[in-house]
Amino acid sequence: MFDELCPSSYNPIRFGDKWAALILACLEHGPRRFSELRVPLARVTPKVLTQSLRSLERDGMVKRTVYAEATPHVEYELTPLGRSLLGPLAVACAWTREHWDELLDARDAYDHAASEDRRAG
Amino acid sequence: MFDELCPSSYNPIRFGDKWAALILACLEHGPRRFSELRVPLARVTPKVLTQSLRSLERDGMVKRTVYAEATPHVEYELTPLGRSLLGPLAVACAWTREHWDELLDARDAYDHAASEDRRAG
DNA sequence: GGCCCTGGTTACCCCGGGGATACCGGCTAT
């Protein structure tokens, strides 16, 4: 559903901070461990991933659970509130799929016209 | 429809830059002049408003028209692309109306727990 | 000439998100 997610900075519709939308999508189908999240989010440094997860946790979107068993680990999962964001997120993704090219074309046209103007003085 | 819009920074779902969602909402019902936009956006300085409008124009969301008549002025209006964002924007507003309190409660709880932890060491 | 309206621009500054890199403490397995 969120195949074409990219860092939010490239999208006119954004959720939370730069990587939040991707994190929400990664958690859509169940809990994930920190190291599991690092795989699809390989370009995100651990510090930034922690920051983003803490922010989502603070906003009640994500629940963090520490399992202090023989092999201790941490799991992150969506709360009902976090899950309620998946609807708007899907709407945003649909908008982007449908209009992304149009937006890029508009940017090219605008930038081209701007450089023409500069040349003309 | 967008009665409760606030600067995007306070919202987990954001459109464009800080003031873009408010601008889209202001343009929903027809073209507006620069000075007309400054009324509902009184807290936004002209520089920042211009920046935001230029960005929306570059992305093909807004069309800027100069009327060089006896009394010259400028009008900003939504393009079809900009208008297509109103749907996702309405979805985002609905989400916020429904879940805003829940989010604030989560923040309070998180911050409170954090300060307790600090006290306990 | 002097003033206002319109739609901006210019210069300056500040803060915070987020990137790079390195390090860390607990636990287990061998």
Add this chain to the structure above:
DNA sequence: ATAGCCGGTATCCCCGGGGTAACCAGGGCC
């Protein structure tokens, strides 16, 4: 003992969004 894995921290730095304040050019008006 030492080498992993796990889930992070610590430090430093940079850039750009966005805020303040002041200034500006063209036209109309009186």
